[in-house]
Amino acid sequence: MWIIGGVLIFLAIKKEMEPTLLLPIGFGAIMVNIPASGAITQMIENSVGELVPEHGALSVLYDAGIANELFPLILFIGIGAMIDFGPILSNPKLMIFGAAAQFGIFFTLCLASIFFPLNDAASIGIIGAADGPTAIVVSQKLNSQYVGAIMVAAYSYMALVPIIQPPVIKLLTTKEERLIRMPYKPSSVSKTTRILFPIIITVVTGCVAPSSVSLVGFLMFGNLIRECGVLDSLSETAQKVLANLITIFLGITIASQMQAEQFLKVDTLLILGLGLFAFVFDTAGGVIFAKVLNLFLKEKINPMIGAAGISAFPMSGRIVHKMGLKEDPQNFLLMQSIGVNVSGQVASVIAGGLILNFLL
Amino acid sequence: MEDMTTAIEEVVETASSEIMFEPLNFVSNLSYMGMGMLGIFIVIGVIWGVTVALNKLFSKKPKDEDASSN
Numbered sequence: 354m355w356i357i358g359g360v361l362i363f364l365a366i367k368k369e370m371e372p373t374l375l376l377p378i379g380f381g382a383i384m385v386n387i388p389a390s391g392a393i394t395q396m397i398e399n400s401v402g403e404l405v406p407e408h409g410a411l412s413v414l415y416d417a418g419i420a421n422e423l424f425p426l427i428l429f430i431g432i433g434a435m436i437d438f439g440p441i442l443s444n445p446k447l448m449i450f451g452a453a454a455q456f457g458i459f460f461t462l463c464l465a466s467i468f469f470p471l472n473d474a475a476s477i478g479i480i481g482a483a484d485g486p487t488a489i490v491v492s493q494k495l496n497s498q499y500v501g502a503i504m505v506a507a508y509s510y511m512a513l514v515p516i517i518q519p520p521v522i523k524l525l526t527t528k529e530e531r532l533i534r535m536p537y538k539p540s541s542v543s544k545t546t547r548i549l550f551p552i553i554i555t556v557v558t559g560c561v562a563p564s565s566v567s568l569v570g571f572l573m574f575g576n577l578i579r580e581c582g583v584l585d586s587l588s589e590t591a592q593k594v595l596a597n598l599i600t601i602f603l604g605i606t607i608a609s610q611m612q613a614e615q616f617l618k619v620d621t622l623l624i625l626g627l628g629l630f631a632f633v634f635d636t637a638g639g640v641i642f643a644k645v646l647n648l649f650l651k652e653k654i655n656p657m658i659g660a661a662g663i664s665a666f667p668m669s670g671r672i673v674h675k676m677g678l679k680e681d682p683q684n685f686l687l688m689q690s691i692g693v694n695v696s697g698q699v700a701s702v703i704a705g706g707l708i709l710n711f712l713l
Numbered sequence: 714m715e716d717m718t719t720a721i722e723e724v725v726e727t728a729s730s731e732i733m734f735e736p737l738n739f740v741s742n743l744s745y746m747g748m749g750m751l752g753i754f755i756v757i758g759v760i761w762g763v764t765v766a767l768n769k770l771f772s773k774k775p776k777d778e779d780a781s782s783n
Contacts, residue, residue: 459746
């Protein structure tokens with residue numbers, strides 16, 4: 354486990370792969386795997402020969418913020434404050450690709466259920482949400498015993514999106530399709546729309562999947578702070594200080610689940626494999642959906658933007674844009690791909706909420 | 714030598730999984746895939762409709778923009 358911790362730290366620093374999380378997770382993995390580590394709760398013998406718990410800091414933090422899903426929900430406030438829904442509000446039909454790109458979550462749930470009980474299979478499937486807080490909340494609420502492996506898989510693959518997505522996109526599209534241009538026609542979005550959008554999303558999604566109210570609500574609350582225009586200091590605090598603070602605690606606390614006896618199992622390898630599957634099928638789902646839509650549309654859509662519906666924001670959107678430019682230096686897909694990427698963020702949270710609704 | 718063998722056996726036992734293999738579960742859980750994807754599309758569809766309605770109701774008109782800039 355020390356080697357695994359070291360590898361995560363190396364990937365964070367040298368390869369700059371999601372350093373905000375992989376570095377604390379890696380270091381935490383080293384800390385908790387030191388024999389009789391005081392960082393986690395240990396049972397020790399007292400003066401009368403009874404075994405009593407000596408509480409470790411990481412175990413206390415885990416109970417305070419992960420076991421009750423508090424840390425990821427607070428992080429969602431920061432993430433919501435960072436998101437600009439403008440591109441998707443000005444072109445709302447792109448939201449449909451965000452929905453299509455969640456296919457990998459459910460397909461992986463079915464596949465994982467061959468090997469794991471349903472609650473663990475669903476928690477593994479949610480790796481495909483490409484969203485750390487959603488993965489933590491869902492796997493915690495479903496009492497999955499693989500939270501540590503799921504977290505490492507989710508954040509590692511989010512960092513590997515630039516490597517995972519392009520080959521899948523190229524395999525599923527023709528050169529002709531990748532050259533399709535999508536002229537951007539900007540339309541302004543009123544401030545009233547920007548303010549009402551997060552409120553309405555919370556109500557609509559909450560009515561459909563009540564278990565998702567905390568997930569969607571905290572995300573949209575962060576966005577409302579950003580868009581209301583009267584809470585600039587809170588918005589800035591949420592985007593920077595709050596998000597960074599929670600990220601520090603989240604990363605190092607998740608590592609408390611990476612003790613060797615829990616992590617070093619064949620199950621972990623299988624989870625890592627299924628997680629990769631989820632990402633691949635998310636990408637495939639979005640691209641294939643766009644190709645099917647093109648059969649019925651006069652004004653064709655570049656099917657690559659379907660791949661941007663994976664919730665790895667903003668990396669996935671930028672990857673699709675770069676792939677478009679590589680094929681045709683005059684083909685600017687950024688606004689469309691970022692719009693789809695943003696809708697994927699919302700859709701992944703909805704997917705998490707639906708899974709909780711089905712299984713709780 | 715015997716201690717080493719026992720230690721190795723303990724490590725192998727710890728590392729070996731309790732993974733099941735029930736291929737029919739894939740088929741029986743396809744209903745979750747169907748309901749899940751349908752649910753997401755319905756919710757996103759509703760959000761799309763709401764967004765279009767909001768844009769129509771609250772879109773900035775050129776006259777309003779000129780008036781506010783003056």
